[in-house]
Amino acid sequence: MIKVAVAGALGRMGREIIKAICEQEDMKLVAGFERKGHEDRGKDIGELIGLGTLGVKLSTADEMDNVLKETKPDVFVDFTIADACVNNVKIAAENKVNLVIGTTGFTEEQKKEILETIEKNNVAAVISENFAIGVNIFFKVVEFLTKYLKDYDIEIIEMHHRYKKDAPSGTALKIAEIIKSNRDVELVFGRYGKCERKENEVGVHALRGGDVVGDHIVIFAGDGRG
Numbered sequence: 001m002i003k004v005a006v007a008g009a010l011g012r013m014g015r016e017i018i019k020a021i022c023e024q025e026d027m028k029l030v031a032g033f034e035r036k037g038h039e040d041r042g043k044d045i046g047e048l049i050g051l052g053t054l055g056v057k058l059s060t061a062d063e064m065d066n067v068l069k070e071t072k073p074d075v076f077v078d079f080t081i082a083d084a085c086v087n088n089v090k091i092a093a094e095n096k097v098n099l100v101i102g103t104t105g106f107t108e109e110q111k112k113e114i115l116e117t118i119e120k121n122n123v124a125a126v127i128s129e130n131f132a133i134g135v136n137i138f139f140k141v142v143e144f145l146t147k148y149l150k151d152y153d154i155e156i157i158e159m160h161h162r163y164k165k166d167a168p169s170g171t172a173l174k175i176a177e178i179i180k181s182n183r184d185v186e187l188v189f190g191r192y193g194k195c196e197r198k199e200n201e202v203g204v205h206a207l208r209g210g211d212v213v214g215d216h217i218v219i220f221a222g223d224g225r226g
């Protein structure tokens with residue numbers, strides 16, 4: 001049985017992940033966390049998210065170390081926010097729990113800190129800005145087009161729901177990273193007040209509204225070729 005702990009248990013992703021865990025015969029939710037002082041601390045997570053009683057109480061971030069020691073999960077899944085995730089990862093890794101990190105919005109220093117923590121504690125980790133299979137194939141398509149449409153201008157547009165806390169999205173930044181590692185470009189975040197487009201620029205634009213799950217568009221614009 002794979003024992004799983006989830007940070008951000010009541011969030012949009014946390015709820016879906018817990019539902020998915022409960023559907024697997026070989027997985028068991030053993031702990032779920034929300035931030036310190038959360039009003040639902042101690043309540044049954046299943047009841048909180050409409051799955052019926054699961055027998056797992058909601059814990060808070062300040063209890064994480066003790067709860068992980070008690071429940072001994074095999075995997076710690078984090079879909080929270082960047083600042084919280086850095087700390088959560090430290091506690092989980094020090095308890096030798098393997099990691100799945102879906103949280104986005106990290107600074108470069110935070111990314112470095114997470115990688116150092118993983119290495120120092122010798123735990124396994126899967127980190128992805130986007131776990132959708134289609135999006136990971138899309139990354140390959142972007143890499144291919146960047147290599148072959150050499151003189152085309154590239155712009156990245158992403159749109160997400162009104163609740164999203166980071167911008168641009170982790171996926172848009174990953175796309176920008178893929179383009180940058182295949183072409184000598186400079187990233188431009190929005191174009192307000194900026195004049196003529198430079199040849200080596202890639203614009204990154206974030207839109208927010210409604211309940212849009214997450215759309216990513218990459219435009220390759222060529223002269224007279226569409």
Ligand SMILES: NC(=O)C1=CN([C@@H]2O[C@H](COP(=O)(O)OP(=O)(O)OC[C@H]3O[C@@H](n4cnc5c(N)ncnc54)[C@H](OP(=O)(O)O)[C@@H]3O)[C@@H](O)[C@H]2O)C=CC1
Pocket residue numbers: 007008009010011012013014033034035036061079080081082084085088101102103104105128129130131132166170
């Ligand atoms: N990699 C991928 O495929 C995907 C990644 N994401 C990313 O996952 C993250 C979460 O997204 P989403 O579920 O929509 O966001 P939500 O805001 O719905 O959920 C995040 C949850 O984490 C909670 N939280 C905050 N601090 C802590 C803490 N210290 N310990 C435990 N929980 C905490 C939040 O509480 P509170 O509301 O009180 O702050 C909230 O309940 C984002 O970074 C998003 O970009 C999202 C979708 C797919």
Ligand SMILES: O=C(O)C1=N[C@H](C(=O)O)C[C@H](O)C1
Pocket residue numbers: 104129130160164165168169170171172213214215
């Ligand atoms: O916050 C979200 O919702 C999403 N975040 C991820 C990101 O920042 O790229 C992945 C997906 O787009 C949904």
